[in-house]
Amino acid sequence: MAQAHHWPGGPPFSGPPGFFQTFREEREHAMGHFVITVLPGDGIGPEVTAEAVRVLEAVGQRFGHRFEFHEALIGGAAIDATGSPLPPETLEGCRRSDAILLGAVGGPKWDDPTAPVRPEQGLLGLRKAFDLFANLRPVRVFPALVHATPLKEGIVRGVDILFVRELTGGLYFGPRQEAGPDGEEAYDTMRYTRPEIERVVRLAARLAQGRRKKLTSVDKANVLAASRLWRRVTEAVVRREFPDLALEHILVDAFAMHLIRRPAVFDVVVTENMFGDILTDEAAVLSGSMGMLPSASLGEAPPGLFEPVHGSAPDIAGRNLANPIGAILSAALMLRYGFGLETEARAVEQAVEATLEAGYRTRDIADGETCIVGTREMGEAVARYVLDDA
Incomplete structure (x- = not known):
C-alpha cells in the first residue's frame, strides 16, 4: 500500500550508502506492492510512459513485485478536459501513491505565455504540493553511444555525473514584478535561505x-x-558533516565551459535552481540526445516525481518515433530512490545498456550500422532484456 508519510527505510539519503538495505530485506520475504500514479501528459508523454510501465511490469514479473498503476490528467490534456492543469482528482491520486511517473507537459496549443492557465503550472503545482526540493539528473554516456555525441570520443567516454538541482527556491520563486502591457521595468529576485541550501547540500553530499x-x-x-x-553554507555543511568528501567550488560560467571540455572529472554537482536548469540541458549533449536523460524530484517524504527531462516534442507525437529511454531510466530511479530497490534499478539500467549494445536505436541516436526502431519496439527490447537476465 502507499507509504503516505515516510520514505522506505527512512528519509531520502538520511543514512549512509545502503541505508535501504533493511527495507530490501523485508521485501525479499514478501511481494512488494507499490502504487504508482502515471501522468502521461502531452505530446510524446503517453508514448514514453507506456514503455516505462512496460519495463516496470517486466521488473515485477522477474522480482516478484506488484506495481499498481493509476493514470491521471496533467498539463494541456488536463486543461482541455477540466480547465485546470492539475485537477484536484489528480493531486489526490498522487497523494495516495508511492511514486509519480510523468511523461511531458505542453505544446503549441497552449504556448501563449500570457495565458492565465498553462500546462507547466501542473508540474509546478506538483513540486509545491509535495515540497520536491531536489531534482536529481544523472548524465551518463553509454559506451555504445560515444559516437552519438558531437564531442570527441576521448572527451565523453566515462562520463557519469549526478546533478543535484535545488528546485523550490532561487530566481524562479523569489519576489517578482511583471512589466505589464505599458510597463518599462520588470524584475525577478534570486533569494535563498540557509535551511533551503543546507537540505539540498546534505542530500548531494x-x-x-x-x-x-x-x-x-x-x-x-x-x-x-x-x-x-x-558557498558559505555549503562549505560549512560539508566541513562539519562530511569531512571525507573532496569539495570544490566553481563559478557557473567556468563550469559551463569545463562541462564541455572535461566532463569526466565531475562526480556529484550541486547547484541552485536556474543554474541547474541551464547546465543540465547543456549536459544533455554529452549523452547523445535529450531523450536519454531521466530525472527524480524528491522531497522529505513520498511520493517522489520521476520524469524524463525532454519536452513534449509535439512534432513527433503519436508517430512511434520518440526515444523512451529517458522515461525508462526514470523508472529505474523510481525503483532506487522511491522504493529502495537497488538490485531492480540496476537490472533496468543493465537492460538499457544491453539493448544499446545489441544495436537498437531510435531515430535521435541512430548511426549508420544500427537497427532503427520505434518507441514501442525500444521499450519491448528493454523489457525483454530485463526478463532474459532472470
Whole structure:
C-alpha cells in the first residue's frame, strides 16, 4: 500500500550508502506492492510512459513485485478536459501513491505565455504540493553511444555525473514584478535561505559519499549575494558533516565551459535552481540526445516525481518515433530512490545498456550500422532484456 508519510527505510539519503538495505530485506520475504500514479501528459508523454510501465511490469514479473498503476490528467490534456492543469482528482491520486511517473507537459496549443492557465503550472503545482526540493539528473554516456555525441570520443567516454538541482527556491520563486502591457521595468529576485541550501547540500553530499566522494558546488559568488550565502553554507555543511568528501567550488560560467571540455572529472554537482536548469540541458549533449536523460524530484517524504527531462516534442507525437529511454531510466530511479530497490534499478539500467549494445536505436541516436526502431519496439527490447537476465 502507499507509504503516505515516510520514505522506505527512512528519509531520502538520511543514512549512509545502503541505508535501504533493511527495507530490501523485508521485501525479499514478501511481494512488494507499490502504487504508482502515471501522468502521461502531452505530446510524446503517453508514448514514453507506456514503455516505462512496460519495463516496470517486466521488473515485477522477474522480482516478484506488484506495481499498481493509476493514470491521471496533467498539463494541456488536463486543461482541455477540466480547465485546470492539475485537477484536484489528480493531486489526490498522487497523494495516495508511492511514486509519480510523468511523461511531458505542453505544446503549441497552449504556448501563449500570457495565458492565465498553462500546462507547466501542473508540474509546478506538483513540486509545491509535495515540497520536491531536489531534482536529481544523472548524465551518463553509454559506451555504445560515444559516437552519438558531437564531442570527441576521448572527451565523453566515462562520463557519469549526478546533478543535484535545488528546485523550490532561487530566481524562479523569489519576489517578482511583471512589466505589464505599458510597463518599462520588470524584475525577478534570486533569494535563498540557509535551511533551503543546507537540505539540498546534505542530500548531494550523501549521494557523493556513495560514489567517488567528490562534490562540486556551482555558484556565482563573485557577483551574487545569494551565491555568496550558497558557498558559505555549503562549505560549512560539508566541513562539519562530511569531512571525507573532496569539495570544490566553481563559478557557473567556468563550469559551463569545463562541462564541455572535461566532463569526466565531475562526480556529484550541486547547484541552485536556474543554474541547474541551464547546465543540465547543456549536459544533455554529452549523452547523445535529450531523450536519454531521466530525472527524480524528491522531497522529505513520498511520493517522489520521476520524469524524463525532454519536452513534449509535439512534432513527433503519436508517430512511434520518440526515444523512451529517458522515461525508462526514470523508472529505474523510481525503483532506487522511491522504493529502495537497488538490485531492480540496476537490472533496468543493465537492460538499457544491453539493448544499446545489441544495436537498437531510435531515430535521435541512430548511426549508420544500427537497427532503427520505434518507441514501442525500444521499450519491448528493454523489457525483454530485463526478463532474459532472470
